[in-house]
Structure formats: structure tokens, C-alpha cells
Amino acid sequence: MNNLYAVIMAGGSGERFWPLSTPRRPKQFVKLFGGKTLIAQAAERLEGLVPPERVLVVTARSLVAATRRELPQVPAENVVGEPMRRDTAAAVATACGLVKRRGGADAVCAILTADQLMSKPAAFRRILADAAVAAAKTDAIVTLGVTPTHPATGFGYVEPGARAKTGTRTPVFEARRFVEKPDAATAKTYVKKGFVWNAGMFIWRVAAMEQALAKHAPALAILAAAVADAAKPAGVLKKLYPQVPRISVDYAVMEKAEKVLVAAGDFGWDDVGSWSAIPNHFPADADGNAVAGAATLLDCSGVSVVGEGAPVALFGVKDLVVVSAKNAVLVCAKERVAELKKLVARLPVQ
């Protein structure tokens, strides 16, 4: 499909993988998983489906230079910086304008994440291509769903309805409803009923998104149109961003849109959402210790260690996450890693 554009959303506040990630170097720049930064992997997995000229990135203005360095194949002008932190709806409206300027109203835009892993990139390209076909043929917003591997409580779910007639190999369903992160019991019923994980990626025709914005978020429709009209978006963003609402795209558009589809499958999706992901990515010893980098352990169990800074030695401890980075050292109870934000909020300004 020669009018498919991929817009990688590269925000992030750098809290979940502190101290490897920081506000100045958020999660998408972490190299721990897969040997390259997550954003480099996000762009590379598009190869063969979306050429670099049609890959765009919306990120913080302060991260534009670092992002361009990570993505040398992507044209510099395709990496666009937001002048201030807004929520995802503003970034999607900006993406809508950027893609319209390049490909017109019939171009298809895939909003993709910058900081997740996908261990089956070919499967991802296949489902993405089919979702793009579905989006091109309809006025629907097509979300990507992930077939659950277990009743996770850390993700939102999508309930699939009737199968849509998209003619694609990937099954595409009407999205009956989106549900928030469930408790454990609810998650089990969701999985039993065939709900899929909401991967936070969605695909739409420019004209379809323009209509949805005009109807549900007029201020964002104005932003999208202004970006589409601008030779360079920086001035428009600087002028309009202070005026657009801080709102998520889910709340501003997805929950209100008339037609939402979900293209579901297994592409080895892994959101590597916190330090608790370490044992999934580094081999554990018989005592459940998983080590990435330089570390010496004696009489430890259930410990996850990342040694990118000074080498680490642990003795007689259990169920900890220990991260030695050049800028800081983290020692965290394993059961508290999901709350790491609270600790980061207490740190002296870096």
C-alpha cells in the first residue's frame, strides 16, 4: 500500500525504567531489550511495509535531536517535536495534519508505539497491512488487538463484536467496547470471552480522522488542519498547542467514534512496562535471579539486576530489583516496581 504512513508516538516521561530511563532520555531510548533502542526497533520493524520516507515521529521538542540520531534512515523533517506536553489526542491531530500534507485525505495513518517490543515483526507487518486495508476501505478507526497469552491485569481490553467484511486474512471485528485494566477475576472472564488486549495502536484514513475530530474535538480538528496547511509545522504547533485540551485520544475520539474495528492477532507484543519485565528477557538461574550486565551474586533469590554502570555485587538478598546506571543506582522491592513513579517524584532534580 503506497499511501500508508506510520506515525510513531514517542512521548514518555522516563519513570518506569528509571534510572536507565530519565525525563531527558525516556523509555524509547533504553537499549536493554533487544540490543538497540526501542524506538530504533519500532522503525526497523516497519521495513518492507512502510519506507522510511513515510515514517514519522511525534515526540517532545527536547527529544527531536536524539530521535533523529536514532533513526538516521528517516528524513529529519519527519521527526516533529511538540512544544509542550499535551496528551495523546493533540499528538494524533498533529499526525493527522502531517500525513494529510504528505498523502492527502485518502492516505492511511498508523499510530504506533515507540517503546514496545514485538518478537514477531513479520506477523506485526501482516496484521498492520491488513488493518490498513480495512481502514482504507471504510471510515472506521482500526485498533490493533493482541490475543491474550494470560489474564493480564496491566492492560485495557477490547471486546470484539461481529466480524467485519474487510476481505483481509487477518480477522477484523467490530470493537464492541473498550474496557479499562481489570482485576484478576474480571481479566479471567475477559480472556474466556475472547476479549483482546488493547495495544494502543490504531489505523485510520486521514479523512475519517478529520471527520471524527471535527465532530468530537473541534479544537483538535483546527490543529490538524493548520498542520496540514503549514510548510513547516513548528510555528503552528507553538501557536496552537497552548490552546488544545489535555486529553487522551481514547477519551477524545475512540470512545465516541461511531465505527471502531479491531484487528487482532499474535505478533509477540510485549509492552515491557516496568522492571518486572527483566526475568522475561534475561535468563534466570535456579534461584530465580535474572541478570543483565555485570553482577556477582551470592545467596540471593528472585533478584533482577541490571548493571550498566558500576558493577554490582549482591549478598544474601531476595526479591529485589537492582539497577546500576551511570547516573544513579536503584534498589527496589520487586513488589513495588509498578509504583516506581512515586520514588522518582522524590528524587532531587537531575
Add this chain to the structure above:
Amino acid sequence: MNNLYAVIMAGGSGERFWPLSTPRRPKQFVKLFGGKTLIAQAAERLEGLVPPERVLVVTARSLVAATRRELPQVPAENVVGEPMRRDTAAAVATACGLVKRRGGADAVCAILTADQLMSKPAAFRRILADAAVAAAKTDAIVTLGVTPTHPATGFGYVEPGARAKTGTRTPVFEARRFVEKPDAATAKTYVKKGFVWNAGMFIWRVAAMEQALAKHAPALAILAAAVADAAKPAGVLKKLYPQVPRISVDYAVMEKAEKVLVAAGDFGWDDVGSWSAIPNHFPADADGNAVAGAATLLDCSGVSVVGEGAPVALFGVKDLVVVSAKNAVLVCAKERVAELKKLVARLPVQ
């Protein structure tokens, strides 16, 4: 007393305060306690009693240069390096020879430690001066005893016998026997019976030590005599050290000597023997966390943190010792710090 010489024994293998101490930079170079290195403090507390010209240091040859830098007031030739690791008896024999060459057979030699704290230096000088008087008047070896503050299990004890007629203000007793580190119950009976801690420091007249060595450790007597005869000790040490026994001075001499006295008192002695000393030297918060350096804590208790390297952040952990040094990071269960040597033995060669 113008013929009192102080010989600071500065060995040490750098295991107990790893990673702040290392084999190349053992405990006497740690600056954490008192803001200066322990060896600098060991020399400074002699001021007013022993002039720098009569202060000597016996250390490892590899540590001579660093030791001289720490003690700029001490003449360079007074810092003597052992060519290989032997036990304390060889170092004492070397000290005996060095002091004889400078002060003759009637000079008094105080063998002192390099890596302990004494919070009452004036009291220490007083007891040391009195012990020197006692040693000058007799053929006894005078040990320094510390009045126990609690029934410690980490030190050896000395049982005092009859008071010796030394004419000193500090009470000096015959040392009835030396006992090893006791268990908790035994320690209580020791304290009740008036036993004192063996501080590992002792004072003797050169002639008295020569006699004791000749009688109990002839190979060491030969070493002492050769050092006394040499203009520069390095050649003698290089030649004789391979031949002298690896034996402690306690075993070689003290346990066999006919006349041993003990001068006991309170001079704020603190052997800072392991990381468990941290809470004694840095103020603890309400949750028992003691922090030296840069650290951020959230929901922690009973934690000791030393941040000399990358700043440390701890979340939801308890009863740990965490040390961030430039060369390495240690995370150790508090109850295991006494066994730190086992961990250090596993480290990659540094």
C-alpha cells in the same frame, strides 16, 4: 618521654569495607569515618605525645606511596614496606629493628593500629603515655585494654590480675590471660568479672622485645637485629621475609611472654569492623535508616546507605546495607555483612 616511638601497623586486605576499601586501597584509606582517612587520624592523634619524626609505619610495599601521601608530616623513610604478606609477628620484629636503630635498646615502641577510631584522643594519649612509662620501667609488654561498654562478642578480652606498681595515673594490671572472641553468654560473664577488650596495641622497650623474640621466635629475632643494623631496611626485608614464619604476634610472643601488663581505660575506641558500624556514625531516621552521602529513600527501614559513587535511590526495602562506590555497588543483607569476605572472594579480579 623523648624515646617513645609509635609504629603504626598498616596491613589490611580491603574486604570488610568493600567496595569503599579494596586490596589496593584497604580500610585505613577509607575516609567515611571522621572525614579523613583512618591512617591520617591514627597519626594525628599522636600529636603532642610523639613527634612525627618518631612515628613509623609498617605497611605493604605496594601501599608505601599512598601511605606517604596520607602522612606528609612523617619522614618518608619512616614508612617501610613489607615485600610480601606475612603475619603480625614479622611486622613487629621489623618495628623492633627500626626503633632500635633510631633510639637504641632502651627506646620504647608502641605498636598501634592504623584503621580504628578513638573518639577521645586526649584520653588515648594519656593512657599511651602511662603505658610507655610502665614499659620503660619494666621488661613487660604492656597491652592497651578498653573498658567494655557492652558484652561484645566481636573482640578478644584480657583478664586483668593484680595491679602493677607503675606509679602511673592509669591503672596498669598484670594480664592474667588473653581470651578469644566469646559467645554472648561468656561475654556477659567477662564484662561482669572486669575483663577488658583487647585493642590489639602494645608497648614495650626494645630490649624487652629483643629478649622475647630471642626466646620464643629466633627467626624473628634475626630479622629484628638485621633491620637494626641496616642503613636502609628494604634489602634486609627482601632477603629475610621469605624465611620468617607466618605467625601472629599474639601466638609468637604475647601468649608465651613471662610478663605482660594491661593498661586499661576508656578512650572512645571503635574498631569500625564492618558495615554494621554505619548506624553508629551517621544519624538514623525514625525508621532506623542511616545514610552517608547521596541517597533517596521511600518506605524503607533498617537500611544503611553509603553513596560515594552514583547517587542511590531505595524503595520498599529493609535491613540492607547498600554502598555505591565509583568502582562497584554493594547490596548486602545486614545480617550478612560480617561474612562480606565470602562475597569479595567471588568477585572478578579488579
